[in-house]
Amino acid sequence: MQKAFATFLEEQATLDLKVLQRHWQAAPRRHGALPLYEDAVLGRTGRAAANTALVRPLSGGRYEIALSGATFNDWVDIEAAGRDISTLPPDCAHALLDAIEEAMRARHPIHMRAFSVRNGVVKPYDLVVFPLANRWGGLLLLAYVRAREEQFGMVDAIFASTTGGLLALSPTKNQDGLTDDFRVIAVNQGGADLVLREIAELQWQLLSDLFPQLRGTGALDKLVAVHNSGQAAEFDFVYPGETGVRHFSMRAAAMNGLVSASLFDITEIRNREESFKLLFQDSPLPMVVYDPQTLGMRDVNLAAIAHYGYDRERFLNLMLHDLLPEDDRSSVRTVFASGPLEAGTDEVWRQIKADGSLIEARVFSRQVDFHGLPARLAVIVDVTEQRKIEARVSFMAHHDALTGLPNRVLFLDELRRALSRVHRQGQPAAILCIDLDCFKDVNDTFGHPVGDVLLQQVSDRLRAALRDNDLVARLGGDEFSVIQRDLADAGEAGQLAERLIDVLSKPYDLKGQQVVIGASVGIALAPTDGESADDLLKNADMALYRAKDEGRGVFRYFQSEMDARMKARRQLEMELRAALIMGEFELYYQPFVSTETNAVTGFEALLRWKHPQRGMVSPLEFIPLAEEIGLITPIGEWVLRKACAEAATWPIHMRVAVNLSAVQFRGHKLTPVVASALASAGLRPDRLELEITESVLLRDSQANITTLHQLRELGVRISMDDFGTGYSSLSYLRSFPFDKIKIDQSFVRDMAANSGDAAIVRAVTGLGASLGISTTAEGVETLAQLEQLRAEGCTEVQGYFLGRPMPSSDIPALLAARTD
């Protein structure tokens, strides 16, 4: 019945509003202006008059209520006529002003929903504002309000909408008349959801019946205390429910004999806190929580205590920057306080431990909530060891392990830096390349460990001889290089070179061995001798090459013509490599003849290079280069195989002599190669004579003598070439039992004129005879020389007089001619 009446009223009101709207629309308008108040409203509002108010604009954006009906006054809860709208209750004033301004802008009636709140009850209204013209000019506005049926209490709204639990609890007494439990009077949906029940299941029930374990949590006692004391309280409790342990937070207040309580599930927060605690305290990584404002420590984990060595109490009294050395504190304070390290940092901080030792650490920090306050959690990764290793690796990458000097990589970096300084400041610099003379001999004679000591002593001397501004590096082997910065003139580089040669030429004490070596130096000047670091180094190296070439123990400045020579050498090197592949080598054969029978006893194989453009190239030109670049090994093997193969076609008593370079003795491959050459050719080993020079006995002498013995075991003959030209030829005869001594052609050439040479020839032949070693004299160019050698008892002779080196094709003719 009541509902039907309400609907009736609603319909009436709607009708009234429609009437007003129709009048406003139907009213005449002049020139599109708004309808006049007199035409649209005056005497036409009828029943709606109670719901309306006539509003008049004042100056300064203010509005006054000129007339107001009873329903309108109810809405604003005041007699509105004659009032400035701004003095009405704010809920109505705001709604009215919004609608008025909108209607004036739109020049059209505006319909809005407005609310009034009285005594916690919210009432919705329809508010319609009609803009009108005033007959005297200006505007008028008609405001119409109509209450809507629905209305609701504010408390109900909050009660229904909050997801937290809200409860109204009525205390119950026990037999002793004391409050010890509560009955649920009201509970919202949020509360029911929290405890996983329906509202109907909870209402009017005792808490202890609903939640039997609640008493054990202490929560019931606290509610009783709130009721008894009238004091509100806030507390947390843990409830061991059917679905697992849950954490709740409760706020309770006593109210008119009831207790109202709000309940929140804080299980997730507590779990998060627990896992944070677990991750924090049990983490093997040192961690601290600090206040981003004061940098004071809030918490430290066990790993941090162990790592820094402070006890917990002392640690917690520290500020974050107390962990840093004095010098770093001010800058770090800003960095850590502003907290730019959200995702971690590449920066490494120095830190001090309780015992004063310094560590290096990376600090990763992020914002955390610590017991409800903003804080930063810093994870500390100690990188001290890693940094030491990195530093060591970097040092090793840039320094020579034996001497500790910068290596080639660092040297070139420094050279580039020096060069840009030269370009910037215009003051020249010099690069000095130093090579030790006779270092190889020391190594070969005394072994590598002694060679290493020598290199260390050389490094020390070089370091000591230089200014702080200069730099010395070991580029490899016995090669050192110096950067001499800020030269006053080019002469300074020469003076330094002289000083270095002098310093390095002084005797060394190597594990009790007194050794003297020398040094050669090549100098290139920046910027004149090269644009780049590589060019300068290359040119200094070229100058060094020249210094070594010109007698060692000297220094040479780079000159541009050296470059041309070096280029020519490089060209030769390239062509030499190609020659072997292209088959441009040939063997010529020079006979040696018995002084006793005048018969040819064999031939010496002599290498020739038939260059497609340059013609025949002398071995004197290319063999040293082939030795230097290691190409002599394959070339020598080719000579051996070819000579053996051709000798196998000669009369059976004839031998072939093959020259061996000392380089061919390296690598222990010589004996198998000789054996293979003999086997492939089918040549009897005693028909092969291997000629060696003293260089074979100088370098790696012991290993080479072993190889000579192995060759001898094959049945091959070994002869000593160029005898008498070396420093200790006689001593070589002691080190290996040679089959033949070849007297150097320099003695033969001047034998007639120089009695000294004749005496040497006589001594060598006599020595050979007494040791049972045959002697061959080289370079016999005249009959007189031949006769003299025969008279001295020389066994064999060789030279242009007896036959020049010839292609193998000429051998049959030569042999035929000599037997005729």
Ligand SMILES: Nc1nc2c(ncn2[C@@H]2O[C@H](COP(=O)(O)O[C@H]3[C@@H](O)[C@H](n4cnc5c(=O)[nH]c(N)nc54)O[C@@H]3COP(=O)(O)O)[C@@H](O)[C@H]2O)c(=O)[nH]1
């Ligand atoms: N490791 C190798 N060394 C080799 C090989 N082939 C040659 N050589 C060495 O090259 C040097 C120069 O040799 P070459 O130009 O062939 O000169 C030899 C003869 O032509 C020359 N000779 C011979 N008789 C005379 C003479 O009466 N007068 C004169 N002015 N020169 C003469 O002497 C060179 C032979 O010398 P040697 O070896 O000491 O017997 C030279 O050192 C060769 O050894 C090779 O395959 N491997």
